[in-house]
Amino acid sequence: MRSSPISSRSNPWFARFRRAIDEHDQEVVIEGPKQVADAIAGGWEAIAIAGETMPERLEAGVTRLSMSPSLLKALSGTVRHQGTFGLFRKPARSLDDVFDRVGIIVVLDGVQDPGNVGTIIRLSAAFEAAGVAVTPDSADPYGPKSVRATSGTLFLLPVAVASREAILEACRRRKLPLYAAAGDGSRQVIPPGPAVVAFGSEGRGVSAELRAAATGVGVPISPTVESLNVAAAAAIILHQAYELRR
Amino acid sequence: MRSSPISSRSNPWFARFRRAIDEHDQEVVIEGPKQVADAIAGGWEAIAIAGETMPERLEAGVTRLSMSPSLLKALSGTVRHQGTFGLFRKPARSLDDVFDRVGIIVVLDGVQDPGNVGTIIRLSAAFEAAGVAVTPDSADPYGPKSVRATSGTLFLLPVAVASREAILEACRRRKLPLYAAAGDGSRQVIPPGPAVVAFGSEGRGVSAELRAAATGVGVPISPTVESLNVAAAAAIILHQAYELRR
Numbered sequence: 210m211r212s213s214p215i216s217s218r219s220n221p222w223f224a225r226f227r228r229a230i231d232e233h234d235q236e237v238v239i240e241g242p243k244q245v246a247d248a249i250a251g252g253w254e255a256i257a258i259a260g261e262t263m264p265e266r267l268e269a270g271v272t273r274l275s276m277s278p279s280l281l282k283a284l285s286g287t288v289r290h291q292g293t294f295g296l297f298r299k300p301a302r303s304l305d306d307v308f309d310r311v312g313i314i315v316v317l318d319g320v321q322d323p324g325n326v327g328t329i330i331r332l333s334a335a336f337e338a339a340g341v342a343v344t345p346d347s348a349d350p351y352g353p354k355s356v357r358a359t360s361g362t363l364f365l366l367p368v369a370v371a372s373r374e375a376i377l378e379a380c381r382r383r384k385l386p387l388y389a390a391a392g393d394g395s396r397q398v399i400p401p402g403p404a405v406v407a408f409g410s411e412g413r414g415v416s417a418e419l420r421a422a423a424t425g426v427g428v429p430i431s432p433t434v435e436s437l438n439v440a441a442a443a444a445i446i447l448h449q450a451y452e453l454r455r
Numbered sequence: 456m457r458s459s460p461i462s463s464r465s466n467p468w469f470a471r472f473r474r475a476i477d478e479h480d481q482e483v484v485i486e487g488p489k490q491v492a493d494a495i496a497g498g499w500e501a502i503a504i505a506g507e508t509m510p511e512r513l514e515a516g517v518t519r520l521s522m523s524p525s526l527l528k529a530l531s532g533t534v535r536h537q538g539t540f541g542l543f544r545k546p547a548r549s550l551d552d553v554f555d556r557v558g559i560i561v562v563l564d565g566v567q568d569p570g571n572v573g574t575i576i577r578l579s580a581a582f583e584a585a586g587v588a589v590t591p592d593s594a595d596p597y598g599p600k601s602v603r604a605t606s607g608t609l610f611l612l613p614v615a616v617a618s619r620e621a622i623l624e625a626c627r628r629r630k631l632p633l634y635a636a637a638g639d640g641s642r643q644v645i646p647p648g649p650a651v652v653a654f655g656s657e658g659r660g661v662s663a664e665l666r667a668a669a670t671g672v673g674v675p676i677s678p679t680v681e682s683l684n685v686a687a688a689a690a691i692i693l694h695q696a697y698e699l700r701r
Contacts, residue, residue: 335676441690
């Protein structure tokens with residue numbers, strides 16, 4: 210820990226943290242002492258840690274920074290911040306990292322709300338999915354709102370951004386059946402065995418491109434209600450698939 | 456429709472809409488032409504409608520207002536507003552309105568995020584719950600974020616704010632079994648028949664007071680993941696209860 214805390218917004222370290230929060234294209238900021246420790250345990254490469262609580266084990270070469278309370282507050286997306294922020298190299302996960310694993314592969318096809326993206330990643334971890342592939346028109350899984358909604362589970366499974374074409378090609382090459390969550394009241398569930406399941410945008414559902422190659426899976430609901438929130442549908446469908454595989 | 460639109464923030468109608476959005480203690484604002492029509496169809500008492508699209512059927516006595524685009528924007532909680540806002544008398548639902556109905560009664564016990572409150576109301580409607588009782592320390596179900604998350608389902612079932620004591624007393628008097636969502640990995644589901652199920656706060660779960668009188672129900676998840684989001688747990692538990700009752 211340095212002797213005097215960084216207190217200027219023009220400090221290059223502060224600017225680098227801030228840029229990673231806003232752009233998260235090369236580097237990602239993780240907030241909270243437990244989340245930072247989980248990211249390190251999950252194999253993420255730490256660049257610098259700022260704040261009050263330092264992780265117990267920290268590799269050589271990781272910069273430890275002390276920051277003034279007002280700068281720490283300026284890094285946080287929440288009203289009450291948790292005092293510790295980690296700057297990490299953004300994990301470079303390829304679609305093969307996801308598809309090389311066996312089980313249920315979750316596809317987020319144009320899911321636009323970052324809270325829904327993070328929540329479905331958390332559900333994928335909770336129900337032991339193999340990994341998550343996210344189309345480029347979805348919210349960025351490494352953005353601050355998504356990271357917060359994953360609640361520390363982003364470090365547990367591979368998450369890759371990939372085009373619909375690449376996802377369809379990966380399904381074909383590995384002969385994996387593709388399912389698409391549909392709001393048509395179908396009772397179809399994902400049968401046991403390896404499979405890929407796509408969840409679509411809040412307004413339009415799964416894209417025509419993926420639907421054309423997929424079998425619909427659905428959750429019957431009251432005829433008086435139009436649809437479920439995509440994260441609620443994912444909770445039910447991924448839970449059913451988990452139960453069938455246990 | 457009046458000839459010249461209201462364009463001043465000091466206009467009493469604008470101020471009244473704004474106050475209903477911020478305080479929602481006596482009056483509630485509903486945004487969107489479809490939602491406004493649904494609220495009227497659901498028996499809510501309209502006071503005034505402002506905006507571009509007027510509902511086709513509107514009772515005598517309801518004031519129709521034209522507002523400038525900048526005032527309409529100032530009423531909306533979203534970036535792109537939907538052009539129509541309804542000011543309604545807040546429905547006075549008692550705990551008896553909820554408990555007089557037969558089926559699954561959902562209790563929100565200190566659920567603090569308004570998005571979770573609205574999402575669980577939407578799930579309750581989707582899975583045909585009898586009604587929803589909300590403790591006073593939960594987010595207000597009639598606040599704008601909750602109303603938005605209900606996605607037009609708030610008009611489909613009774614939602615009442617009530618204390619834990621009143622909820623426990625209602626369960627006892629009507630001899631209804633009480634279940635509490637627990638993150639203990641239990642596989643217990645809600646058996647068929649009328650029942651009450653409580654979902655707790657994001658951090659602490661169901662209160663000790665309700666837990667003491669309840670049977671735990673749970674969703675087994677991976678041991679590497681700490682918990683599910685409360686709305687995700689509600690999706691799975693309410694869906695299971697719905698399937699057992701169909």
